[in-house]
Each structure stands twice: as structure tokens, then as C-alpha cells.
Amino acid sequence: MRAVVYRGPREVTVEQVPDPEIQQPTDAIVRITTTNICGSDLHMYEGRTNVEDGKILGHENMGIVEEVGSAVGRIKAGDRVSVPFNIGCGACVNCESGWTSYCLRTNPVEGMDGAAYGYASMGPYDGGQAEFLRVPYADFNLLELPPGDEHENDFTMLSDIFPTGWHGTELAGQRPGDTVAVFGAGPVGLMAAHSAMLRGAAEVLVVDKEPDRLALAGKIGARPVDFAKGDPAQQIMDATGGRGADCGVEAVGYQAHDPAGEEHPELVLDKLVESVRSTGGIGVVGVYLPQDPGAVTEQAQQGRIPFEYGTFFSKGQHMGTGQCPVKRYNRHLRDLIIAGRATPSFLVSHELGLDQAAEGYERFDNRENGWTKVLLRP
Structure with missing residues (x-):
């Protein structure tokens, strides 16, 4: 064959x-x-x-x-x-x-x-x-x-990808009426946005920097958040009157890049901690690996991704991770x-x-x- x-x-x-x-x-x-x-x-x-x-x-x-x-x-x-x-x-x-x-x-x-x-x-x-x-x-x-x-x-x-997107909202603890922030408008992120709306979200904000993907998010009823136009966490805070999203989905993974193309494996985790309200949930379905020899830092090469854990703890947030069953x-x-x-x-x-x-x-x-x-x- x-x-x-x-x-x-x-x-x-x-x-x-x-x-x-x-x-x-x-x-x-x-x-x-x-x-x-x-x-x-x-x-x-x-x-x-x-x-x-x-x-x-x-x-x-x-x-x-x-x-x-x-x-x-x-x-x-x-x-x-x-x-x-x-x-x-x-x-x-x-x-x-x-x-x-x-x-x-x-x-x-x-x-x-x-x-x-x-x-x-x-x-x-x-x-x-x-x-x-x-x-x-x-x-x-x-x-x-x-x-x-x-x-x-x-x-x-x-x-x-459809179950994985749904799993992201499940790990985040989404409930009907929630405002949901999805980072990444690739296929899994768009499936998470679709799932969030099927689950009764009041609003879904989708963060990315690629115009075609943001346009697709808009076509399914989500609000596009263009990472290239400024800090996405601040854009989400502004869109929610300073309260933050009720929960969020990480659909990017360990090869996250800033708008200039520089790799920062902690970037999306940090921005979700910043943009999800206190006691809110974060579902991580983007891939992370125990070792990544091609990573940009020695820690990341060993699978150690330092992120804003102190803020995560102080805000009383919770996080679910892993591959979708x-x-x-x-x-x-x-x-x-x-x-x-x-x-x-x-x-x-x-x-x-x-x-x-x-x-x-x-x-x-x-x-x-x-x-x-x-x-x-x-």
C-alpha cells in the first residue's frame, strides 16, 4: 500500500x-x-x-x-x-x-x-x-x-481535534454563560471555540496573529483578538470590563511564538493566567513534552516551562492538562x-x-x- x-x-x-x-x-x-x-x-x-x-x-x-x-x-x-x-x-x-x-x-x-x-x-x-x-x-x-x-x-x-477542543473546555470547567478565552486559532483552538459555543458560552474570545485564522473565528461567532495589535491579555481584560474571562483554553503548546516570530514556550500559559479571572479554570490541550532538545532555553530543553505560577496560585485558578480521551x-x-x-x-x-x-x-x-x-x- x-x-x-x-x-x-x-x-x-x-x-x-x-x-x-x-x-x-x-x-x-x-x-x-x-x-x-x-x-x-x-x-x-x-x-x-x-x-x-x-x-x-x-x-x-x-x-x-x-x-x-x-x-x-x-x-x-x-x-x-x-x-x-x-x-x-x-x-x-x-x-x-x-x-x-x-x-x-x-x-x-x-x-x-x-x-x-x-x-x-x-x-x-x-x-x-x-x-x-x-x-x-x-x-x-x-x-x-x-x-x-x-x-x-x-x-x-x-x-x-473536535473531541480535543471539547476536552479543553471540559478541563477549563466551562459552564453555560461563561466568557471563554481560547489562545490559538489553529484547528484545535477553533474546535475549542466551536465547542464552547455549543456548551452555552456567553462569549468566546479567540487569540491569534494570523489574519485568515482570526477571520475564521469571527465567521463562527467568536470575537477575534489579534495578538499582533497588542497584549492579548490586556485586550481580553478591556473586552470584559476588567474582570477577565471566566475560563480559558491553551491550544498552542510548547512552540508558542510572539508576533515577531520569537519562540517563548511559557507565553500562552502566562497570558492565560493574566486574562482569566480569579478562581477561573484553564484547560491545556496544546502539546508539551518532557524533553525538547530544539527549545530556545536550557530549562525548556529539559521540559521545564517556568510560567507565572505565583500569580496562578494567588488568583486561586485551577488547571487541567493532557491528551484528550x-x-x-x-x-x-x-x-x-x-x-x-x-x-x-x-x-x-x-x-x-x-x-x-x-x-x-x-x-x-x-x-x-x-x-x-x-x-x-x-
Whole structure:
């Protein structure tokens, strides 16, 4: 089959690789119909992780089941499915308590709980930027979708970014009527804004410096806050009469940049502490790593991100962090899509063939105007 393979910093190629096979009775093979390039894939693409040469990339996947193992009973060949990026066993204490993002059994990497497809340090699993994908524990992991091709561009967001955006608002403790500040108008930040409005926010303020992304935030009913025009925390304080947002979502991560392009890994955390009111919540779904050899400071290279913790403490704020447990949310979000309430496909800017993956990565990584969310069709 054809697959997108990592070959070094800013180098991905489409290569012929062996087809996946059933390895365990609980496996399924899915023929991929849509797979996405995720913003977190760019950390690997840029050489800012320890992803190995030859890794098949892709953790945002959906498609049609081609084959199932002998122990698979719920899922059958021909089913249209969404594949959560988390690989959960379904039986460990974390999976049983709803934290499939921290499965204790699926990742053999020492010191790392939780597994995923095609991602650095998340286990030996191939990704789905390919024609086919092996899915372990298929009965537990796969989400069934209505047959046909309706809502394809909406449903493809269910594997990661829509649940992750929702998770950010959940970690922040958002309640109906809250004013929500979202830092980052990339795909996850825009999904957090969409989620906040679905959850009954009175107002959503979205911070970024890219005009096309800010315009998209405005189109879905959020208030754009242009980082390039001044301190975003002060803009949020001014917009809320000096009170601050009730809660906030960090959707940027460890490669945060100021308007001049200088990297400051603590930048967004500091600005959220400043712009969220006392006792408010902060949900962090932007990626941070235990080590980042490419970071701009020695502390950050060791995964130590100093931020305004004293102010955070004195304001009595609370913070939730970590990768999204997709299965906790994806059924409900699927049904919101079917009902016409949620339309995450507003993000989609480009739909490319798999053979165009290298171009998609390069242009998305360059933050070219209008390259918001790239879908690949194998």
C-alpha cells in the first residue's frame, strides 16, 4: 500500500510499504477514506520530537472496515468507522475510568502511558496516512458511523481535534454563560471555540496573529483578538470590563511564538493566567513534552516551562492538562453532527490526494494563508 513516511526534519515521502495484517484476534483492518494532517504532526515534521525514521504518520483517521479478527464481535466488515487517535485496551484501570488517553497496557515505551497511531513515543503503531490501518482492540476502540459518505468532512474531525477542543473546555470547567478565552486559532483552538459555543458560552474570545485564522473565528461567532495589535491579555481584560474571562483554553503548546516570530514556550500559559479571572479554570490541550532538545532555553530543553505560577496560585485558578480521551466524547459529538448542531467541517481548507501529502505538510507548516485544515484522500 501507499503510506506517508517520515524521513527526517521537513521530509515526508509517499512510499510503498507492506499492507497491515491481523496480528491479534481483537484487531481490525480499516480502509482509510479520509485522514488528516494534524497540527501536532508538525512537531514531528519540524524535527522537534524523537520520532524515528521510517514511521508511518497519521493519527486522525476514518474509513471502512475491511477485515476483523476472530475475537471481534461488535464491529464487522463494511462498517464505516471513526478511529480515535488513542489506542485503549478497554480493561486497565485508566480505560475503565474513561481515560483511554492514558491506557496502561498499549504503550511499551518506558515512562509513557497512552498510545496512539503514527506518533513519537506513543508506541510501535503505524499511522493512518495510508491506504489501510491496523486497529488493535477494535470492538473497544472503533466508533460506528452512519453508512454512506454523508458528513465525511465533519466525521473526520471525531478522531482527534473536535473531541480535543471539547476536552479543553471540559478541563477549563466551562459552564453555560461563561466568557471563554481560547489562545490559538489553529484547528484545535477553533474546535475549542466551536465547542464552547455549543456548551452555552456567553462569549468566546479567540487569540491569534494570523489574519485568515482570526477571520475564521469571527465567521463562527467568536470575537477575534489579534495578538499582533497588542497584549492579548490586556485586550481580553478591556473586552470584559476588567474582570477577565471566566475560563480559558491553551491550544498552542510548547512552540508558542510572539508576533515577531520569537519562540517563548511559557507565553500562552502566562497570558492565560493574566486574562482569566480569579478562581477561573484553564484547560491545556496544546502539546508539551518532557524533553525538547530544539527549545530556545536550557530549562525548556529539559521540559521545564517556568510560567507565572505565583500569580496562578494567588488568583486561586485551577488547571487541567493532557491528551484528550476521545471515547469519552466522540459518540455525543457524532450525534451533534448528525443532528446538524455541530459542523466541524467549517475548518477544512484543502482536500488532497495521498500523493500530495508532502506538499500539504510543507504548506500547512509554513502557515500559508488559507491553509487551515488539510484532509488527505488515499
